[in-house]
Amino acid sequence: MLLFIVRSAWIFAGMNPLVLSEGNFHIVVSDGELSPIKLAVKTLQRDFKSVMGFCPSIVSIPTGREAGITELIIVNESTADSNVNKSELRPLDGFESHRLYTDASAKRIYLIGKDMRGTIYAIYTFSEKFLNVPPLWFFSSWKPQKKEQIEIPCNLDYFYKSPQVRYRAWFPNDTELFTPWRQRTVQNNEAWLETMLRLKLNTVEMEQTVTYSDYKLEESVSLLHKYGLILSSTHHTACNNNLVAWKEYWRKVRGITPPKLLLSDEKSLREFWQYSIETVCRCEQENLWTIAFRGIGDQPYWAAFEDAPIGEKERAEVINRMLRTQLEMIKERTGNPNPFVRVTFYDELSDLLAKGYLKPPVGDNILWTFVAARRDHYPNDDIVSFDTATRVKLGYYMNFQFTSTGAHLAAAEGPWKMEFNFRYVNSRRPLALSVVNAGNLREFVMELSANASMMWDMTAYDTDEFLYDFCVQYFGENHAEEVMQLYRDYYHAYWEQKNAEFPGLERQFIFHDLRYARVFKQIGERFEHFSPNPLKDIVRERVPGRSFRIEGSNQVDSLLSGMERTFGKFDKVAQRCTELMPRLLEQYRCFFRDNLSAPCHYMAALSHSLYHFLWAYKYIERRTEHLNLSIEYLEKAQEMLYSTQHGVFTDWYVGDSLHGKFNIPAKLKQLYKLRDRYGKTEM
Known part of the structure; x- marks a missing residue:
């Protein structure tokens, strides 16, 4: 829980915010502090370098207000060796609680934690709130927005109580x-x-x-x-x-x-x-x-x-x-x-x-x-x-x-x-x-x-509130509501192959991409012998029918109908993603493509591919045409995924082609063989 406390206004009447700029502040952390906290402090240094172009110095003892320099003071309440009088610190809660607050008269900004991780969380909270480094900076391919100075309110007091769930894994x-x-x-x-x-x-x-x-x-x-x-x-x-x-x-x-x-x-x-x-x-x-x-x-x-x-x-x-x-x-x-x-x-x-x-x-x-x-x-x-x-x-x-x-x-x-x-x-x-x-x-x-x-x-x-804030942080406030709706429509585009049974739960049963992969594999291995119910449970399945959970007496017809419905939904969301992309600020486009647009295009193309594969399996006429379309769409699905390979994520999908659970190259190879076999018989 976050408690944002605004100190009495009269205390700070006429006081300006604390301004951090090159050369006018340093970070204070005790020499006796635990190594994970020191690592987080080094990371904070790196964050300053990314955003402001320099690394602030790190010292072990506060210099005092007479030095005229602002200090970011890191304190772990559980560490015996401390550089401050802990009795003067503002109170904390239980395990992992942490607090960020200013003592403007002393030109100090305190980042304090009840224990080791609470202190680390305080450090990263400061980085997120004031340097605008998002938690997913690495996975979102974040690019820093350069700043010459950072203003810290003189009445700052962010207080995070202990988490409700003790172990979060x-x-x-x-x-x-x-x-x-x-x-x-x-x-x-x-x-x-x-x-x-x-x-x-x-x-x-x-x-x-x-x-x-x-x-x-x-x-x-x-x-x-x-x-x-x-x-x-x-x-x-x-x-x-x-x-x-x-x-x-x-x-x-x-x-x-x-x-x-x-x-x-x-x-x-x-x-x-x-x-x-x-x-x-x-x-x-x-x-x-x-x-x-x-x-x-x-x-x-x-x-x-x-x-x-x-x-x-x-x-x-x-x-x-x-x-x-x-x-x-x-x-x-x-x-x-x-x-x-x-x-x-x-x-x-x-x-x-x-x-x-x-x-x-x-x-x-x-x-x-x-x-x-x-x-x-x-x-x-x-x-x-x-x-x-x-x-x-x-x-x-x-x-x-x-x-x-x-x-x-x-x-x-x-x-x-x-x-x-x-x-x-x-x-x-x-x-x-x-x-x-x-x-x-x-x-x-x-x-x-x-x-x-x-x-x-x-x-x-609340998921809706979380997702809105997430979209503001990673895609900008101007388009946050639009991106939020795209996320919702993306998830609801998945085929629900069985009606929900658990009271109050939406989308209890959905057809994930590894179920697609199993359909390709199982039918592809027995393609010449049509059966309306060709799918078998995986080895050692303990509940009959649980592997696919396809309702109806005819698996193939259910799949054809389901794919037709789902690719229509994915197509529409994918098109909206394409239309939104150029309207997003440049800094947000990469993560939007990687986390939402590309997966949506991938699932749309994958659904088209499976639809045409099933059509070719069921109907002899125009079989080669539909196998060609299945190949074309599966290649497009692969292309959409591979478009997210860039920077540190270059060659991200190498493992899929070697021993992947889906293994798109293997599925394409299977389709090529079927197309070549039936193409010759239809000549």
Whole structure:
């Protein structure tokens, strides 16, 4: 929550604002301050350089008002070594709260935080409010508007209370674009972490991070420590480790042949977990513990343990016992009787919980983390049936993208759907953890920004208000309402292949681009044998029909009708984007193209392409003509995406052509072969 306090006018009667210009101010930060705060101060220096053309000096001790120089004083209340009298500072709230205020008579501007991250947030808030550096400066290809001086009101007092949601996380998953791009430069590798802090997020979710045999965490965790972010783990990663590493532990740490995975050998399981817990503690990485009991990788434990029971109730009782064991081990090693610990109800755990068999630990700092339904993203049965009297806090995990059937190369869920999901969960019990899975990140930065805003202050958050402010910041006030409407119409252009079932939720079921990809692949592999219902569920689909969720008795006809409706909608929004582009100021056009216009054109062309592909599949006459049109539109879809490759994002789509979840080049190759085959038969 932001409280903007205007001090009594009589105190400042006749006083001018504090003016910052080259040579008349410096930044004050204690030598004993934590390294993530010092890194943020260096970043603030860089922001000044971008906007004003110079780097202000950094000193460790205030010079005093007699020096006649204005001072930006950075204070972390939790640091023992301080350069100011903390008793004289204005009050703060709880964890991560922060404040920006002026003491005009002393020519001081205070950027203070309750703790390390609160202080970092204060620094980046100053940069956003007064240097106009937006949180998404990197992802929006922001160009600074040069300033010779900056005026700070003499009665400035921005006060941000503690966030409502304690842990606010990103989970970059399925990153075939993001990973190779990150490897190119140091900036690419780290900029997203700075972006998280500018958005006031605090946690990164990762897969297993424990290594062997020297009690070390993966090198990637060092970046979280560098930036001051919290580490958390996925739903199948118990105590920061996974049974994928079972054999490696016994060989590298113990130097023995790995024992078999057996429920009856709980002693070996405890030893495996003990090493993982010890590793996290020795590394002193701030960590949100995960307790879990699943199999090798992302599978139920009964797929890996030969002595696993068969009945659901008995299977749940094993999980209950293992979760309690891990929790007690964490308490014992950390010496904390009430640590923050999460358990995530994914897939089979969600089912067992909904049936009342799974009984995870409870407590004031236990976070029961629910997961949006598979394939489509809405509150699942387990949170709907959750007993609100249970003494736990809640977490919620939602995909903006999805590995198998979701949005991937273009955003699809939208911030309104995000708000509905998180508000529903928070209505059941207070929310303490938010995790959003956004894969390659770049495609979803608007939705991610909305989530970050909501998780700080759910009471005040409203998606329409957020989106208007977002459009003002990134596209200018003159066209903010117009861009806002384009965003809304873009999301509503997606085909809703099944009517909503969850009360009050719009767009519960939509046809994401990875569903398009699966239709191309499955039908393309059996193109010569027409069937009105050619689509099959993905391997190991646990709910029949969930992979596509196409209503009607004829999949092909439903798809043809759906594509015709949806490409008409996307065409109209894409045309409006084209018309608006030249009316935007030059500084806003790049991000408008990258985040809205290009994805809209991509989805329009992709829908046309699939429509003509299905026409060629169903009808023999003019088959080659329609395959040619399918190719033409898919090439256009690719062209629209590739138009966003520029500057630091050059070659962004290299990963899609190598091992991408969509892999447009592979789909085009498939279409070329079909066109060549049927073109010859029609000659």
